[in-house]
Amino acid sequence: MKILTQHIDVPGIETIDVYRKHGGYSAVEKAIKTMAPDEVTEEVKKSGLRGRGGAGFPVGMKWSFLAKPEGVPRYLVCNADESEPGTFKDHYLMMKSPHTLIEGMIVSSYALGANTSYIYVRGELMYVINILEKAIQEAYDKGLLGKNILGSGYDLDLFVQPGGGAYICGEETALLESLEGKRGNPRNKPPFPAVKGLYQCPTVVNNVESIAATSWIVNNGGEEYAKIGVGRSAGTKLISVSGHVRKPGVYEIPLGITVEDFIYSDEWCGGIRDGHKLKAVVAGGSSVPILPAELILKTTNGENRLMTYESLSDGGFATGTMLGSGGFIVMDETTCIVHNTLTFARFYHHESCGQCSPCREGTGWMDKVIHRIEHGKGRMEDIDLLVDVAKKIEGNTICPLGDAAAWPVAAAIRHFRDEFEWHVKHPEEATKPGAVFMREGASWTL
């Protein structure tokens, strides 16, 4: 079942003519000509679509919070600042099929009563920005954007905004600050963007994938969308796969397949690269807890773990993780967990905006302490020190970057403490190039 990527490999799908030949922009016609804006919102609510950027908040509910004071403009802003390590699905979708996003932007803007909308794309993806701008111009030329769209009286202008290289701008209020031409410091909430967002006007910020899915929902109805998937994990999800699998890349899966199928079936990742074994997975982007092979495949009740919000988080952080952004990073037995955790700690240290002390200082200390352990200078008490620092960051910051930085460190120690201890006890061995700790009797030990 494919919704977003059904035609993604059709030659020329990036052009409006080919896109329309494959049914493109029918959702715009249907919504604008036959539905009231609130009816579109109602279908999105019924669909059970949840925010695909990582938080998983119901999209229809987020839309229904939008304040609608008389005479005040409302904005839709698409969050295409995709920067969570392991995640590259939005990059893939926009690069291959820009009109899929643009169609969703028109439908969603219409539902929200926005007459100006922005797509905020991370600045590194300037080539994707060029692709989007070309596609937007095509949509203007065909009367799908601009004044009086399809003769309906509805006006919409759509612009692309480049970021400047800052992970924090993926946080929606930091993104709005950035779009206003400022540093990307997250805002205190409330007020939420639905009340005071861009230029202090009511604003909805949604991820690329969430917005793109609204076209299918308009065409087929929210109830049809809700039939795909399992329970509160409705619909399809783009999963970005990196690491040690045979076929890394972006896959659109119906939510609810088993993790085991996803990793080993030829339809998806095709299994672990030849001659190697699965050691661990980070299932939802760098910020979610890493799980060792046995816990990512099965819950502690012995049930098959599914690719759903609920199943992946089964067991809480003690034995579970999160679906997050769908950044699925697979590691085989050659992976040093300490080194991998160091790259994540370094990332969050680098990306902390510096506004809140626990995050600004804590990410720096975690980076330094793991660096010390990785380079053979660690002390046994450093391991608990890391856990302590992580705990003091978590929940104590304006935005979720602090949590995102704390979780991977805490989880790596929770599940791979022996590996950290080995680095401390055997610094000479651990610092040899390519040296990796092998846990006795582990499923990944060759």
Next chain:
Amino acid sequence: MTNTQTVQFPADTLERVHKIIKRYPEGKQKSALLPILHLAQAEWRWLSSEVMDYVAGLLNIKPIEVYEVATFYTMFHLEPVGEHVIEYCRTGPCCLMGGGEVYDHLKKKLGVDTGGTSADGKFTVKEVECLAACGWGPVFQIREKYYMNLTTEKVDAIIEDLSK
């Protein structure tokens, strides 16, 4: 550049600047800052204080408003750089695919350390965080172009090609 008077976008870029400013509501022209800083960097390779002052003038904002933004976002170069800036991803997924070894090879080949510029002024090497291309790693970027699935051989070929 050392002289403010030499800082001036060419006419066609200036036209783009005015078009960009129109994307935002009246009085919200500061929103155009990031897009225009990208144009400025494309024009002058790096953002000197003269360039930033010029951009402030174009947007009718204070120079400090430009400095505080330019120093926050890591894509902007605040010191002179080589002709080609290689922005190398050092984050986890690329490392899993051998990114570290390829990076060492690149630095050795150019005779530079991180942040350095090759003796001929052609290449500056910078480390960056995740470029959202993890399934195609190791990855680096030079201006708008992504170079993916890098190997030491591919790096050699890219450097040779750009050295011509």
